[in-house]
């Protein structure tokens with residue numbers, strides 16, 4: 001099983017909580033004006049990599065760097081490749097790493113799409129934090145954590161699936177520290 005990716009950043013503090021490895025998936029249908037990752041749009045661009053090789057690479061990095069908190073699936077649009085990413089996410093979580101997934105689709109769109117494509121639901125299930133929605137230049141805000149525009153939400157997926165309504169990550173985080 002392979003994933004087509006644009007590249008990997010091994011250490012980032014900009015793409016989710018803590019120190020994270022970021023996988024930039026290849027292919028995006030959204031074409032948001034002002035997108036900073038235009039090289040990731042072409043579904044035939046980038047390069048394929050075996051899930052097994054990617055997993056082993058990340059596992060080795062995590063063994064060397066105990067500060068690594070998790071892995072972020074960015075893009076591109078990760079939900080164009082839900083099956084290999086869900087498979088990878090499951091294995092990474094078993095190693096104690098958490099998963100952040102970005103999507104130009106909203107959570108509601110993804111759950112509707114998951115009815116027909118089971119692997120979308122699986123990728124959602126293995127995601128801890130979903131950053132959803134298109135990047136909108138008119139709502140750009142450089143002060144936001146982990147996202148570029150105000151319409152985008154940070155969603156605590158575990159809490160959301162348990163409550164059957166969207167629970168924002170900020171709200172869940174506040175509760176943890178209350």
Ligand code: SF4
Nearest residue numbers: 028031032035076104
């Ligand atoms: S969803 Fe992300 S990668 Fe895709 S066009 Fe929008 S900003 Fe760019």
